[in-house]
Every structure is written in structure tokens, then in C-alpha cells.
Amino acid sequence: MTNKRNHTPICTLIFVAFFLFSLPISLNAQQTLESINQALRYSRYSRLALKIIPVQENDRTFVLQMPIEKIEEDIEFETYQFAFAVLSGFQDSIDEQNLIPLSKEDLKGNTDFHFFFEKRVQIPEDQQVAIAFLQAIDTRQGDVYYYHIDLISPFVLGHPNFWAYYNDRVPFDQSFVLKNEALEFKGRSGVNLHAFHYPTIFEAPLPPMEIRPANVPKEITVNYEGEFFLNTPKSFGKDGYYFIQADTNSTNGMLVKTVHESFPKVKDYEEMVEMVVYISTRREHEALREAKDKKLALDQYWIGMVKDEESAKKVIREYFKQIEFANILFTDFKEGWKTDRGMVYTVMGPPNEVFFRPNGEIWSYFTGDSNSKITFTFARVKNILTPNYYILNRSRALQPEWFKSITSWRNAQMVF
Template identity: 55%
Template structure:
């Protein structure tokens, strides 16, 4: 019976055009996940696990519709459960989602759901969500660790939009509300952190970044599930069902126009990556920030039209960084956001258990520039990374900043 089911599954993979012949030669570490960070992606994938008991999870597979009026039939969605980043991804490990598996189809999302039960002795498990665009052959990937040395645990509750679709963003605009639903008891506890973080050091700066001496936290007490919970303030919230445990759910709250830039003061902060120290200090001290910024851009390019293009391109990079990389910091303030803004979207993205590696094409055909983000165990975020800094980055970093300042950067 098992062999018959396998033959049926392979038949459907062939008919539907799923590229299992490619996956059979690959593992999670050598999958190029660059489309996850592309500015031209048609889909945004997310996996949201909710713990039911020690080895059982209700896993929500969310596909955000980025392109206008997408056709579900243009995509093949599937998932696999892997026991390591090096495990070969075989056809029999891949489960296709059928149309009847679709739980929600809204203006913005397709949502699938599966209950996953792991063996009691399994210490590492990774869920891989794949979408194949059958029109172009593009493959989108997204993965999370259900169990690993870097994950304390997963929450026993989830956050939802008003239409019952799982909350899949990295941030929420302050004063908006979410629903919370639990698998264990009706109460959830809320903590609020009114933090404002510093901009990261550049990649070639090897001295340790400053650490806040004090961490202000406001205990907001319990609230009930299934009742809209307004997140009124800007900072970040950490929700827990059991405050004696380390696991919880973090949601960053932002100003009303985030991920876009709000005002001139914020713009001044954001141009730090392409400014000299003196230029940035002058901008910070200016009484009229708009006038100072206008003069700043014109001084860089000496051409009003080029200045307009430069402003548009730079702050578009900021917006994408905010969408993609916001955690407890705004995305543009994270290490990944900084590299993304200056270097552009990476051509290759590879994940390993302990790191994420971005690759860019170098000067020659065979040379590549790589940025390695080390994975750090963090109770707030199960997939948290910091850049491995090195003085070797200085030449390429200054070269790209010069490109920005001349108005020649384009992605």
C-alpha cells in the first residue's frame, strides 16, 4: 500500500510539473532562497507553527499574494519535513497541497494548514514550504525550525487578522488590533518594551556594538483570547501563555505609514549608511531638515533629476528592508537591512543550521562576495542572525557607497 501511494504521488508530481528531479539532488543548505528577498517576487511565503503538545504542531502555510490578481492554478505548493539542513530532499519526502487543502483564499492570502506529529526522540526538525510558479519555473522557498538547538520552543497560540487569516507580517502599525487564539487555556500575558535601537555598525567595524544598560519593560498583564487586542504603542510586544517558560511571540509595532518613511527626521536618520560622519552630524543638527536634505542630495549628485532618482531608489531599499527584516528593530536598523540597502538583494541566499550566507557577484566571473550572518539563540525570535564583521569588507563597502553617492546604484 505504501509503495502504491508513493507511485501515485510521483505521478501527480510529474503531471503537475513539480521539479522533484531537481530537489532530489539538493538539500536545504544548497537551495538558493534568493527569491525570498527579491524586489520582484510574486509571492511571499511564511510558516507559522502553533504547538499543540510536546511533539504535535498545527502548522499554517501562508502565501501572500504580491502580484495583482494571481491565479492559484499558476502555482504548485508543497511542503517537506526534514531532520537536518543536509538531508537530501527526496520526492517521497515532498507533500503536495491539493486545491481541497486550501483553508483560506482572501484578497491577500492563500492559507494551507497541516497537523505535524514528530517522533518523541526527534531532536531536530525543519519544515520547508515550496511554491513553484509554473509559468516561469521560479521556485520560492521558506523554512522554519520546529526543533533545533537554536529554538527554545514554539508558542501554544497564534495571532490573526480580523478575517481569521494568520498574522504573517514582521510588524503591526500601532493602534491596530489582532485576535489571539490558543490551544491551551483562554489567557495570554503581554509585556511591552518601549525601545528605540541604535543603527548597526558597518560590516568592517569589528568592535562590539553597544548594549543598552537598562531594558525598560511594562507588564500589561493578562488578556483573553478571541477578543480583539489593540497594540497601542510603538516598540515591541512579547506575548506568552506561560510566563515561567522562555517561549513566546514577538510583534514589533511601528508608526502609521511604516514600512515607508514617515517624515524628514526619519529620513535624516536613514541616510547615515551613505553619509560621512560630518555630513550626518550636520543633518542631525539642522533646524530645517527638509532644506538640509535637499541640499545634501543635490551636493551628492549635482543634478536635480539624478537626485530625485537617487532618493526614490534609496528609500525604496529602506522600505523593502523594513518589510523583510523587521524583528524587534525596524528592518533598516538590522544587520541584514543595512547590507540589503547598500549592496542590494543578494544573488544567492543559503541557510545552514548555524548561519545564513548572502552571495554577490564579484569583479570576475568566478569571484563572489559573501556576507555571513551567524545565527544566535534568542528567546524573542527563533531565527535571529547577526553579521560576522570583517575589515575585508571595507573595499567593496566603500565602492558601493560611492556608487550610491554618484546616483549610479540600481537594482
């Protein structure tokens, strides 16, 4: 995957790269989780995707599994500098005093698709908050990738003492799996796990300026699917999501959502109709839903909206590329495009700034006609299924820029 960049003289790039990497890590001494811009995590042109998966051995001991997906092809380990840390809060300095370098000798696995590190950490008894942090620096142009996850905090109920793995022994580093595709679960204790199935189907979220409460199902169906053994392949054949537990008296578990074989891309015209809800009027969307021939209705919809066939093809390509990335980045028990973050990402594009707080995530977009920016704030909500559940703080003040972005889509003027 290539990276889009402004044209800069090669000599300047060489000098900057040499300058950046001849400096010690202490250059980042004042950086904290609150101050670093993590927009690269959501970029369409990222070359790596970092993840930390904590396996909890006891209240204070964790095995940090750190799979790093190789998005760029033919990647060499030496292209990046890797380091990790365990922080006691969002205001801890990220510097050489707490960053632990990861070398090639630390690799637990190196496959066609992943680098994989694993480290065991012990959290002091008097430490109230513990956050695992992973960093990768691209030595070619200085891009810095980050990932973090709470080990101990008010927003997590605990982590499972088991995990799922691909057939190459790399930890399962996403929340979704193709229906009937097998994963292998490995644990630190016990011989079997329990599976609970939730067949729930979710609607697309309300737009950012809609402040009335969203419809919430009064009841959620859950079916106990029984026990299955560790260390044997396990597949999931029903639509919805599964919650896997070692101890049914605990809140700790692992979320697995089943998806169709085309996911994260769109499956068919029926699904396309649902996905265009964000840039359609209510009347347009109702007409698409009621149409008997969805393909014909969609063709007429795009041409009628954009007025030009080539421009329509461009909009379709870009819009469903956004859907694909939203599904990759934000799927939990909902498809990524149906989450609040996925909705904003689809319509507004990748954010220019992403800042994390203990209780939320803040996205900013630079507006084209001034130095101002529009900000979307996502509140973090404690959830048994995932430690990364966020809900948008809706406001009528978001309406002007939201409608402006929708107009750009409908006029084939959206550019990322």
C-alpha cells in the same frame, strides 16, 4: 508586481517551462536546505511571500499554519504548485519521498491577499531536529520559492501554543503591526494571555568593516501590561515591541512590534535623516541631525552629493525603496533597516545568492568586473524573542566592496 527578466525568445521559454514541469519532482533529489539558493525570498520582484507559523500543541505535535501572501495581483491558485515537508536536518534530500503536495482541496483559506494552508504534524520521539519546509513553483517560468523554520533545534526555545490573526482569519504573517491596530489572538488552551512591553529604541548598526563591539544597553526596560482575553480584539498603543505569552514561566511567546502608519515606508524628514546614515560621512550625518530645517538640509544634502536634480530624485527613490523592502523582510524587535541584514540589503541590494546553514545565513554578491563575489555571513543567535535573529560577522576585508557600493549610491549609479 512585474518581474524583471532578460529578453529570451518566447519559444525557448515555452520549451523550458514544458521541460521543467513534465519532469517528476525527483529532479530535485539531490537538493537540500544547504544547497538551494533562496535569493528569491529577498527579491524585489517576487510574486509570492511564503511563511510557516508553528503553533505548538505539545513537545512533539505542531500545527503548521502556512499563509502565502499574494504580491502579484489577480493570482490564480493553478499558477503555482505547492508542497511542504518536515525535514530532520539541513542535509535531508528534498524530493518526492518527503515533499507532500498541497492541492486546492487543502486550502483552509483563499482571500484577496493570501492562500492559507494548515497541517498538523507529529515529530517522532527519537528525532532530534525537525524543520518545517514550504515550496511553491511558478508554472510559468519555473521560479521556485522556499521557506523553512525550525520546529525542534538548538536554536529555538519552543513555539507558542497560540497565535494572532487578521480580521479575515488569516494568521498574522509578520512581526510588526500599526499602533492601535487590532489583532485577534486564538489559542489551543487557556483563556487569557500576558503582554510585556519593551519601549527600547535601537540605533543603526555599525558598518560591516567595524570590528569593535557595538554599544549594548546595560539595562532593558520591560513593563508588564497585564492580561487580556483570547478570542477578542487586542491592540497595542505604545512605541517599542511587545512579547506575548500564555505562560510567564515559559520562554515561549510571540513578538509584536508597533510601527507608525507609514511603515514600512519612511514617515517624515526626521526619520529620513536617520536612514541616510549608511551612505553619509560622519560629518554629513551630524550636520543633518543638527539642522533645524530637516527638509532644506536634506535637499541640499542630496543635490550636493549627486550634483544633479534628476539624478538626486532617482537616488532618493531607489534608496528609500531599499529601506522599505528591508523593513518588510527583516523587521523583528528592531525596524528592518536597523538590523544587520537590513543594513547590508539597503546598501548592497538584494543578494544574488542566499544559502542557509543551521547556524547562519550566507549572502553573496557577484562583482561587476570579474567572476569573483563578495560574501556576507550572518551568524544565527539564540534569542527568546525570535527564532530568526542574525548578526553579521564583521571583517575589514568587506571594506573595499562596501565603499564601492556607497560610492555608487553617491554617484547615482546603483542599479538593481
